[in-house]
Amino acid sequence: MARKKSLDEGSDLRALILERASELFHERGYSATSIRDLADAVGISSSTMYHHFTNKQEVLHAIVSRFMTDFVAATVPVLRDESLSPRERVRRVVRLHLELSDDRRPELLVGNPIRYALDPAQQAEGIKLQTAYHDAFRDVLTEGVAAGEFRIDDVAVTTMAVLDMLNGVREWFAPSGRLTRDMVVAQYTALVERLIEQ
Amino acid sequence: MARKKSLDEGSDLRALILERASELFHERGYSATSIRDLADAVGISSSTMYHHFTNKQEVLHAIVSRFMTDFVAATVPVLRDESLSPRERVRRVVRLHLELSDDRRPELLVGNPIRYALDPAQQAEGIKLQTAYHDAFRDVLTEGVAAGEFRIDDVAVTTMAVLDMLNGVREWFAPSGRLTRDMVVAQYTALVERLIEQ
DNA sequence: GTCAACTTGTCGATCGTACGATCGGCGCAC
């Protein structure tokens, strides 16, 4: 029990660091956030940070890697679920995409400067996960066209247009505004259907 | 002439600094790019930087402010041009938006970390310009609906969806790929029309 | 069962470095 307690406390602190680090990186950017900032945000010494992460870069990588892995794990199986129609798969993924990027908004640390801060190997890992999602989305559109469900001029361009549209929401959506999250999901589902259906 | 030449050289150097700074800020991020990096990129001493800008922040502000001002100056008059139909205004702005964000891609330094690096007054200036563009776009959609040209469920949501879609292009478009810029413009014009027309 | 040895997590102090910014002086154009 003592070992378990010790491990749990360690895991909790690591999780807490990742949570606060996500927020600070999201607000100020990775380079503008110091190890001391992160340590202060969780109430520990800066040197203690190095008992949970080998360096600052690893904190960033842990955040990005975990989020992207979770994102792909949640969406790609739905996009590949052949028991559902392409139309239904798209509908479900639109909801998943919007909900995940809202729930875990601070963890979404995309952009060139972030990529620049990671190792080539870490970059490659992120690109691989992103490609997996893009490919799955593109495939379901292709399938829908073949099945006569969708009418799409250029599947690749439409894929990027839809995903960019979904990614943009987190930048302006605030639940305190006129729209609830479910309303946004409904609106975007309809917009995406306009883009792909006959 | 000598004075003119001197001024020209000064202006040229300032313009050159802004150009290289845009690229470096775009690639590595603002905080990760040092004054010495900027100076090296244009072949001057770091102290000379301070003869053209009061500090590092002003370099960033000059880039962002100039681009956003130019962008609004190019697009809003088209959106407000009552001699054109709402449909034609949208078509022209889609092209302008895509071409400007391609031509001056490094200057597009949006995102929270950038905003965080600016003064509140400088932030307000950027927000004001962005709002002017968004409002003009929203108004032309409203006008099109009133004229029976467009069929839109929620004009505000559709406005954001369209603009996010357009903003996303610069992240993945590479002229070396399968698509030319004109092809992308044509595709996106068609996609936007799907989103707004009957 | 006892106790020394080891492990783990934390800290304050500190290292070397790179940063933003300043200063004084130099050279050239007028």
Added chain:
DNA sequence: GTGCGCCGATCGTACGATCGACAAGTTGAC
């Protein structure tokens, strides 16, 4: 000879990272 643009040298600071010490808990030999 005056002013402006440019430079090398330098300042004070904040950064990422390391170190040695210490406390608490776990392990293993006897």
